[in-house]
Amino acid sequence: MNQAKQGEKERIKDTRLRYKGICPVCGAELWICKSIMMIDFGQNMGHGSCYQCNTFLHLTFNEDQQAFDTETWDDYMKRERKEKNEVW
Numbered sequence: 001m002n003q004a005k006q007g008e009k010e011r012i013k014d015t016r017l018r019y020k021g022i023c024p025v026c027g028a029e030l031w032i033c034k035s036i037m038m039i040d041f042g043q044n045m046g047h048g049s050c051y052q053c054n055t056f057l058h059l060t061f062n063e064d065q066q067a068f069d070t071e072t073w074d075d076y077m078k079r080e081r082k083e084k085n086e087v088w
Contacts (some may be wrong), residue, residue, distance in 0.1 A: 021059065021068030024075075028052035032059060032068045047073065 005057055018031040037043040038061060046059040058076035060069045071079075 016025055019061065019067050021057075021070045023050040023053060023055060023057065024072060025055045026050060026053040030068070034061060064078070 001010050010017075014033075016033045020030070021030040021032045023030060023086050026081055028048065030048075032048065035046045038046060042081050044060050047057060048059060056073040059072045061067075
């Protein structure tokens with residue numbers, strides 16, 4: 001690799017902190033970065049897919065454990081609908 005490409009690769013190295021999360025479906029260990037919305041705007045929710053089983057996940061950061069809590073998107077939506085119906 002020439003020096004220009006090597007230098008470019010070093011400049012774009014991702015140095016963000018990663019936090020552990022566990023896929024609730026297959027048990028894969030996930031290393032997750034906080035999103036811009038989490039860092040800059042204080043929104044403690046996000047989403048992503050498990051790299052192993054491709055399950056779409058809802059993510060929240062657990063400050064006490066310094067890790068991500070994960071649940072399937074379907075479980076999250078069921079819980080949200082139930083909570084909203086109880087309020088109304």
